[in-house]
Amino acid sequence: MSRVLLGIGYVFLYAPIALLVLYSFNASRLVAVWGGFSTKWYGELLRNEAILGATLVSLEVAALAATIAAVLGTLAGTALARWRFPGRTVFSVMATAPLVLPEVITGLSLLLLFVSTEQWLGWPQGRGVLTITIAHATLGLAFVAVVVQARLAAFDRSLEEAALDLGAPPWKVYATITLPLIAPGIATGWLLAFTLSLDDLVLASFTSGPGSSTLPMVIFSAVRLGVSPQINALATILIGLVALVVGLAFWLGRRR
Amino acid sequence: MIESKRLRAGILLPPYLWLLLFFLAPFLIVLAISFGETAIGVPPFTLGWPPSLFSWEILAGDSLYLRAWGNSLLFATIATLCCLLLGYPMAYAIARAPGRRRDLLLLFVILPFWTSFLIRVYAWTGLLRPNGTINEALLWLGLIEAPLPLMNNAFGVVLGLVYSYLPFMVLPLYATLEKLDATLLEAAADLGATPRRAFLSVTLPLSLPGILAGSLLVFIPAAGEFVVPDLLGGPDTLMIGKVLWDEFFTNRDWPVASALAVSMLVLLGVPLALLRRAFAS
Structure with missing residues (x-):
């Protein structure tokens, strides 16, 4: 019983993040429409000077x-x-x-x-x-x-x-x-x-x-x-960095 | 033991002075400005003598503020209860998992805390909006005929609060459940208690400090939350933190914003004091 709820808890915590990562590769600007795989939002993000500054x-x-x-x-x-x-x-x-x-x-x-x-x-x-x-x-x-x-x-x-x-x-x-x-x-x-x-x-x-x-x-x-594909791309990069650092720290902690 | 008085002073004074200057003094200024009046100019208020009660009268006279306070306390209470109902079984399952797995499970509860709060709340807007993932999926499955209103209402706000503050509930609960002496449960079982009875009369009472600490850690920041009601709420779900933000940034009414901050500090003072006692013991 508590194991099931633990699973539900993790889905609740991670499903929105997972979808955000997925949308960042969506060629379509609309959320619920899959327009094919694309990295164009990442390109736009890297040219966005307000965000870089x-x-x-x-x-x-x-x-x-x-x-x-x-x-x-x-x-x-x-x-x-x-x-x-x-x-x-x-x-x-x-x-x-x-x-x-x-x-x-x-x-x-x-x-x-x-x-x-x-x-x-x-x-x-x-x-x-x-x-x-x-x-x-x-x-x-x-x-x-x-x-x-x-x-x-x-x-x-x-x-x-x-x-x-x-x-x-x-x-x-x-x-x-x-x-x-x-x-x-x-x-x-x-x-x-x-x-x-x-x-x-x-x-x-x-x-x-x-x-x-x-x-x-x-x-x-x-x-x-509203929904912004560039922000989805930015979020994916940030989440990736955090996962990398925390994962590395955890792995190092285990090896000791 | 470090006994030297000069060393003690050298260690204590820098943070003490910093906090007096950048934590305590600002509150006194807020208190003073809440008795000022708005003015056109830079800064947009004047302080006079005798102190003006103008902003406090606005606060007491306009039902908007009372509604915002009511909403804040209501949503924070519901969110705290939901966090407890979901967080307790999670903490319980983690505490009973075998050692190596336990670290990993715990890590996955803490991990969202390290990623941007703003982005996590924003992620929900993509799920909840009328043409968002959940509604599109339900429409496609034929379960509903028109999109459900999932955000810009109380449901969206409470969901956002639960999502944002769930780790704050799980961690203190885990800390108390993990320390729980397993022999007590064995003793209860030996004496003929069913697992359910043992849970209700041993585990639950012993985890009360964790429940209290977790509930306060969720309730206090949730009641003053700004981002969640702003992104997931609507005109009917104003919360006090959002009202303060709007008074300051939109209406540029600094004295009323200050009076709101003072009222928040006073009302949240009780749970804050409880939290201090929970941590001290």
Whole structure:
């Protein structure tokens, strides 16, 4: 019984994606009409400069935001896993709320912050890559912090204690023992933050400015108008890349 | 143990300051602007003293907002229940699968989470539209005579929410079911309990923390969802996240959008607090 429902669950999760991939090779523009196999939409996609430009913006933002999120999230995760300090509750709420908080709230509030500080302090001048990066880094921070915190909770402290007993200064213990041991968690967190940033529509729409549209923003304005074969082709490429990376990670994980 | 105070401060302060500046401060500004008034200019609002209750009166006076809130809570509740009904058996079957298979099954639940959310919701529009795959197939089979209305209504929205947030339900459920002590079930069987009875009086009560965590992880973001009601919904299925978006981008009414954000934060504060407690235990 539960096996049957498991199967239904997988069909439910994957059927729409499979059809999207199929349609991307459909020569016909219409969804339900099969006009023969064709890769023409891929050709059109590669000549679409709006999409190519937005892809570059998205990759730049995602790389920057994931890196900031990895650094700050690792520090936040360490503090949350290890210590009690004044204001810990506030800190922990701030560090984890972005995980589930509807993005329209965070997006609007960050935009209003940027508008206000620009008015009063003259910073940031206009909105664009910088402001989207800050928004995505704040979201990514929460994910990295959770992963790192979980990693530290299952951490053997005796190595740190041994290093301290042998006279290593605490910062050196943190840098040479703790960080390398939680590095896989940090890498997972970075990848999560990178993916979330590439995927985010709402935060980017609120915090972007003219000339800095991200890929999801371009996709969104295209699909709002209806089915778009070029977007099907783009989706197929993105899904293929993700499947490749995740499959490779899984295979490597098994071999060890 | 890292005991040095300076090291602690060095580790704690950068993320703390970042979050105060880019997470807490923005909410205070939203709160302030919700008491402002719209104006023509850049930025399109003014803040005066005494605070203006104008946007809050609009929020309380126009039934549109109340309907949007009602829809949000209703759709999010139905979607949460559907996720639970589908996700529980899935998590249960995965948790009972043999070791190697289990990793793979779990991977296939997580995989959609790594691919674009926007594209996955968009994929459904190709299936659900009047001339989409499902309707064309049913017409071809002769099962229906006219296309069924599958999107731009409540059905489309709930389906989209269930589809988007199902992994959020399966993962915490799997985590609790996987840790479940199998000897408890053996004991129940030895004492004469039928599998059904053992499930109802052992497995189900012990998986309640997972049910609670999963339900909140689905409910909170679903209630504030924007993409799903925008792409799969219609004029009758407004949800609060979509209304906020329209107030901001279409009507350029920043104070009302801010008041909506504050109202969302207050109403979702209760489930958010519950989620924190669920994770703490």
